[in-house]
Amino acid sequence: MIALLLGPIGVAIVGSVVGLFYLGVDRRLVARMQARVGPPLVQPFRDVGKLMMKESIIPNGALRWLFQFSPVMCVMGSATLLLYIPLFGQPALFEGSGDAILLIYLLTVPSIALVAGGFASSSPYATVGAQREMVLMIGYEFPLSVTVVSIAWRILQVTDANAFAFSSMAQYPIWDLVGPLGLVGTLLLLVSLISVTPGELGRIPFDLAEAETELAGGLLVEYSGRNLALFYLGNAIRGFAVLSLVVALFFPYGIAAGIGVTSTVLAVIIDGAFFLVKVLLVMFVAVALVRSAMARFKINQASVFYLMIMTMVSLVGLLLIWADMML
Amino acid sequence: MSDSIQKTTFTMPIGPIHPAIHEPIRLDLSVDGEEIVDVDVAAGQVHRGIEWIGMNRNNPVQSIYLAERVCGICSACHPFTFVQAVEQAAGIDVPPRAEYIRVIIAEMERIHSHLLWAGVAGHEIGFESLFHLVWRVREKVMDLTEYITGNRNSKAMYQIGGVRRDITEDQAPTIRKTLDYYKSVFDELKKLLLDDPTVKMRTRGVGVLSREDALRLCAAGPMLRASGVAADVRQDFAYAAYADLGVRAITPDIFTGAVAGDTYDRIVVRLLEVKQSIELIEKALAAMPDGPILTEPKIAKLLAVLKKADGEAVARTEAPRGECMHYVRMKAGEDVLEAWKIRAPTYANLIAVPTMLIGQQIADVPIAFASIDPCLSCSNRAVIVDRHSGTRTELDSEQLHDLSVEKTRRLNSELTYK
Numbered sequence: 001m002i003a004l005l006l007g008p009i010g011v012a013i014v015g016s017v018v019g020l021f022y023l024g025v026d027r028r029l030v031a032r033m034q035a036r037v038g039p040p041l042v043q044p045f046r047d048v049g050k051l052m053m054k055e056s057i058i059p060n061g062a063l064r065w066l067f068q069f070s071p072v073m074c075v076m077g078s079a080t081l082l083l084y085i086p087l088f089g090q091p092a093l094f095e096g097s098g099d100a101i102l103l104i105y106l107l108t109v110p111s112i113a114l115v116a117g118g119f120a121s122s123s124p125y126a127t128v129g130a131q132r133e134m135v136l137m138i139g140y141e142f143p144l145s146v147t148v149v150s151i152a153w154r155i156l157q158v159t160d161a162n163a164f165a166f167s168s169m170a171q172y173p174i175w176d177l178v179g180p181l182g183l184v185g186t187l188l189l190l191v192s193l194i195s196v197t198p199g200e201l202g203r204i205p206f207d208l209a210e211a212e213t214e215l216a217g218g219l220l221v222e223y224s225g226r227n228l229a230l231f232y233l234g235n236a237i238r239g240f241a242v243l244s245l246v247v248a249l250f251f252p253y254g255i256a257a258g259i260g261v262t263s264t265v266l267a268v269i270i271d272g273a274f275f276l277v278k279v280l281l282v283m284f285v286a287v288a289l290v291r292s293a294m295a296r297f298k299i300n301q302a303s304v305f306y307l308m309i310m311t312m313v314s315l316v317g318l319l320l321i322w323a324d325m326m327l
Numbered sequence: 328m329s330d331s332i333q334k335t336t337f338t339m340p341i342g343p344i345h346p347a348i349h350e351p352i353r354l355d356l357s358v359d360g361e362e363i364v365d366v367d368v369a370a371g372q373v374h375r376g377i378e379w380i381g382m383n384r385n386n387p388v389q390s391i392y393l394a395e396r397v398c399g400i401c402s403a404c405h406p407f408t409f410v411q412a413v414e415q416a417a418g419i420d421v422p423p424r425a426e427y428i429r430v431i432i433a434e435m436e437r438i439h440s441h442l443l444w445a446g447v448a449g450h451e452i453g454f455e456s457l458f459h460l461v462w463r464v465r466e467k468v469m470d471l472t473e474y475i476t477g478n479r480n481s482k483a484m485y486q487i488g489g490v491r492r493d494i495t496e497d498q499a500p501t502i503r504k505t506l507d508y509y510k511s512v513f514d515e516l517k518k519l520l521l522d523d524p525t526v527k528m529r530t531r532g533v534g535v536l537s538r539e540d541a542l543r544l545c546a547a548g549p550m551l552r553a554s555g556v557a558a559d560v561r562q563d564f565a566y567a568a569y570a571d572l573g574v575r576a577i578t579p580d581i582f583t584g585a586v587a588g589d590t591y592d593r594i595v596v597r598l599l600e601v602k603q604s605i606e607l608i609e610k611a612l613a614a615m616p617d618g619p620i621l622t623e624p625k626i627a628k629l630l631a632v633l634k635k636a637d638g639e640a641v642a643r644t645e646a647p648r649g650e651c652m653h654y655v656r657m658k659a660g661e662d663v664l665e666a667w668k669i670r671a672p673t674y675a676n677l678i679a680v681p682t683m684l685i686g687q688q689i690a691d692v693p694i695a696f697a698s699i700d701p702c703l704s705c706s707n708r709a710v711i712v713d714r715h716s717g718t719r720t721e722l723d724s725e726q727l728h729d730l731s732v733e734k735t736r737r738l739n740s741e742l743t744y745k
Contacts (some may be wrong), residue, residue, distance in 0.1 A: 033461035120347060124339045126359070128689060139632065204453050215689070216346050295525035296453025298688055 005070050006141055007075035007093050012079035012237070014087075018276075020044040022243070022283055029288040044236065048229050056225030061122035068116030071223070071230035074206065077109030078234045081241035086166045089254045089271030099164035100148045103245065107144075107200065110238045111137050114202075114209070114219050114231070121222035129218025132299050133202075133209035139197040139306030143192040146314040150189055151249055154178065154321050170252035185320025190250055192314040197286040200242050201235065206293040239287075243279045246286065251278050336364055337507070339689070343372045347451060347693035353697065354680070361688045362533070366681040381667040384462035387413050387633050387657075388487060388626060390664065394653075395481055397669060400443065403436040404646035405653075405669070406485040410646070411566065412655040413487050416634030420622055426568040427615040430500075432476070432484050433567075433644070434604040434611070438509070439468045440647035441597040441604075442701045445520055448594065451693040452529040457519060464512055471505045486631060489621035499612055506605050513602060520594055521582070530590040534683040534695030537588055544682060547675040549600065552578050553593040555586035560645035572610050577603060580648020590698040597700075635659055639666070648672040648700050673700075 024041040031038025058067055084098040084106065092098075111133060118130030148164075155172050156163040163169075174186055199206040210218040219232060255274050256267035297305065336359045343351035351372035377397055381390040394409040395402045407429060414421060421429075442465035449457030469479045475494060476482040481592035484490050493621035494502070520526060536546060551558050561569045577599045579592035586592065610615035622627040639656035649672030656666035683695050 031457075034456045034461060035463055124337055124358075128358075131360075204455070207453065292456045294454065294521075295449070295457070295529050297525075298529070298691070300688075301528060313336070 008079070008083055011082045011087075011093055012075075015079055015082045015237045015240055019238075019240035020048065020233070022240055022279065024234050024284060025280065026288050026291075029284060030292045033288070033292040044232075048232055051224075051229035051232065052226055054225040057222075059123065060274050062222065063120040063122070066116055066120035067222075067304075068227060070113045071227045071234065073116070074110045074113035074234035075230050075237065077106065077113055078237035078241060080109070081238065083107050083181075083245075084166075085241055085244045086170065086248050086252070087244055087275065088268075089256075089275045090268070091170075092166055095165070099162055100152065100166065100169075100249075101164050101176070104141075104145055104148060107242070108137060108141075110234055111200075112204045113234070117223065117231070118209075118219035123222050125215040125217065125221045126219055129209045129215050129221070131152030133196060133219060135299055135303055136206060136209065136306075139303050140196045142311075143306060143310040143314040144196045146191045146311070146318055147193045147196075148249065150185075150314070150318040150321055153318075154182070154325065157325060166248050166252075169249060171225055173252050174250065178321060180324075181327070182321045182324030185280055185317040185324060186250075188313050188320065192310045192317065193246055193249065193269055194282075194286040195305075195310050196241055196312075197246065197282075198290050199237050201287065204291040205297045208296060208299055208302060229270055239283075240279070243282050243286070244281045247275065247278045251282075277299055341692060341696075342734075346599075348696070350446070354684075354692070356684070356689070356692065358689060363684050363687050363689065363692070366684045368680055370677060378667045378669060381664050383663060386630060386662050387664060388630060389669070390485065391485060392483065394406055394669075395483065395485075398671070399480065400440050400646070401436065401646050401671075402653070403433050403483050403484070404644055404651045405671075407433055407567075408642045408644045408651050409655070410485045411486050411635070411642035412640045412653045413657070415640035415642060416638045416657045417487075417633055418638070419488045419632070420487055421510055422619045422622060423568075423616045424493075424618045425620045427611045428490045428492075428494050428570045429485065430572065431480060431494065431608050431611050432472075432490075434607045435468055435472055435475075437604045437647045438583040438601050439465055439472065440602050440626055440700075442468070444597060444647075444697075445516075445594065448530075448590075448694060449526075450695045452526065452662045453527065454523075457523075457526070460519065461516070464509075464516065467508055469504050469518065471502060474501055477602050486621060486622050487633070489619070491621075494612075494615070502608070502612060504610055509601070509605050513605075514602075517598060520598055521591075526594075527591065528695060530594060530698075532587070533590045533691045534688065534698050535587065536679055536683050538586070540679065540682050541588065544679040545675050546649075546679045547672040548645065548647070548648065549593055549596045550676050550679065550698075552576055553586075553596045554588040555580065560643050560650050564643060565641075566644060568611060568614075571614060572607055574603070574607065593698045612670075623716050630662075633657070635660060646672055649675065 021041065021044075023044040024039070027043065028038040028041060060063055081103065082265050083094045084103050086092045086095070086183045115130045115133050115137075118126040118133065151174050152163040153171065154174060154177055155168050158172055158177060159168055161168050161171075175183070178186055198204070202209055208218075209215075210220060215221065220228060223231060254267075254271040257268045259270075261270055336357045339356045339358045340353055341356060342348045342353040348354075353369040353372075355369065356363050370703040376394055381387075381393055385393060391406050391409060394405040397405045400624055400730040413419075442461055446458045446461040446465065449455070449461060472482060473479045475498060476484050476492060479524060484492060534555050536544075536550065538555045540546075541551050548552065555578055557576040557578050559574060560566070561574040562576045565574070571608060575598055578586060579595040580586050582595045582599060583592065623632065636657045637659040639654070641652060642653045643650055643652045645651075652670040654666065654670075655664055658665040683698075684692060687695060
């Protein structure tokens with residue numbers, strides 16, 4: 001009972017710290033690619049700390065309870081994600097009680113919190129931002145689902161266990177199951193999942209819900225102080241969760257057994273560190289590199305990108321994996 | 328439920344304080360979903376009464392420095408135009424060497440201004456890397472400006488009857504080195520700005536101004552040229568040393584083969600003008616004749632000549648943003664100018680903004696508006712028009728100051744700190 005209570009709190013705290021740290025790494029990496037020095041790694045922690053001290057202003061026309069509840073919902077929703085994703089090379093805290101399908105549903109919670117907060121603040125900028133966020137959500141949902149379903153379907157062919165459980169995905173990494181044709185299909189799925197990541201996190205080129213130069217902060221334009229700090233924290237945790245999801249789906253490997261470490265404690269430490277490196281690499285490709293190489297899409301361009309191009313890419317990936325299995 | 332749902336529009340203010348707009352102006356957009364159905368431009372938030380000071384407090388030489396501070400970026404084009412107007416009104420000749428130095432400084436300003444704009448354009452479409460890289464390239468010309476004039480921006484080079492500082496033989500190698508640097512990075516710059524797929528996605532077909540509209544609405548400078556009108560004051564009414572150097576107006580069809588009049592074309596025009604400026608500086612350096620740089624180096628004597636002057640003149644130059652015009656009237660026996668009127672290019676280009684924006688998406692507003700390279704400090708006057716009686720009253724700086732103090736007091740008394 002105590003473990004059930006303390007576990008989620010512990011995961012939320014660890015998730016916040018690691019999420020904020022990765023945010024700092026991302027800012028630093030992008031700065032270096034833009035020939036800048038960039039902020040210190042602890043800058044996101046300082047940002048949150050400072051926002052916490054600032055006054056939280058609630059605009060006159062806002063729906064007060066929703067305006068204040070949304071940031072909390074965003075943090076709680078993001079932290080809940082972490083309970084169902086395997087972290088640090090260990091099984092998820094609530095393994096067994098939830099799988100990848102639940103996760104796809106849970107992933108929408110922080111976005112919905114942002115949208116609710118945007119509408120509740122009754123600013124035209126936030127309203128436009130919230131509309132954009134909803135359109136974007138509809139867009140990336142489909143390639144994301146196709147990717148998860150394709151992997152699970154292939155795993156289902158070799159095991160009777162729940163193929164959507166992350167433990168099955170760790171037991172039968174997708175790369176080991178497929179032949180040459182399926183390898184191409186899996187790569188396409190990886191591409192589509194990586195393209196979903198910046199959309200899920202609201203980063204360039206999919207930061208159109210905030211779009212500083214267009215909407216002056218969009219969804220978050222009316223937020224300040226503690227409420228903004230919570231959104232900031234929620235986004236950091238969600239970033240860590242989404243990147244961990246990519247790792248769990250495609251790179252569920254550990255190295256401790258491979259390099260001949262026998263001590264259990266040492267193996268846990270090594271696999272935990274290896275997990276952080278994997279997340280870092282995924283973040284570098286999916287977030288930092290994309291964000292420094294592209295301009296912001298317009299909402300119609302983003303919709304076409306997700307609903308047409310990435311949906312096609314993921315469906316072709318599914319088809320190739322199926323063909324690989326059948327032929 | 329047979330009634331069709333009435334589409335509602337709502338008003339979205341962009342500015343006077345908005346991250347996309349780096350100077351105060353307000354665009355009132357009527358928005359239907361993401362589409363813009365109407366635009367109203369409300370200018371007038373940075374009036375400083377510069378012309379009034381030139382007509383009441385400063386002598387013409389002091390007013391050169393005032394003209395330099397009309398705008399933070401065009402700190403060459405305004406004094407350049409102003410001294411030409413005064414010289415014309417007072418009948419003062421300029422030594423040939425000074426004409427060349429004036430051109431070199433003006434072209435350096437064009438390079439810096441166009442690169443600054445390209446960076447801002449990158450920022451507006453959310454392409455932060457482009458912004459940082461272009462601004463790093465721009466630093467070289469800022470360094471060169473500091474090397475020649477002693478200051479990065481407010482250059483204080485122009486003087487009535489010439490220029491205040493010479494460009495010496497020892498300085499020429501440094502200038503050539505900087506120009507060579509720009510030539511070496513130009514292709515990469517072109518690739519970054521014109522070939523990048525996301526830049527194309529965000530600028531093609533955005534903020535279109537047709538040739539007819541551009542002429543009808545009196546657009547100026549790169550705006551006008553991007554719409555396919557080959558008009559350039561340096562070509563059409565060559566002033567200073569431009570007649571010797573030969574300038575051709577740049578239109579986008581040189582590069583793209585056709586004129587679309589969109590934001591992409593404006594990038595093309597500005598980028599090609601950077602190259603043109605590099606070539607102009609090179610030519611000017613090579614062709615620069617020896618001789619004095621000032622007709623009358625003694626300020627007291629110059630002021631005496633100016634006090635006796637009687638006449639009026641209009642001078643025009645091609646500023647980075649388009650045609651800059653100064654009108655000056657001088658009366659014998661008066662220390663100050665009798666009349667001084669500045670018309671900066673943004674003032675002309677603002678008129679075209681509603682035409683460019685209607686029918687576009689909200690996402691297009693920042694880049695389309697930025698594509699006129701708005702310089703709002705240049706274009707603000709305070710005139711109060713009473714719509715009911717039709718009377719117009721102008722406010723001078725003292726009245727504006729009093730109004731401002733009064734408003735601060737009023738706001739202070741209204742504010743309640745909880």
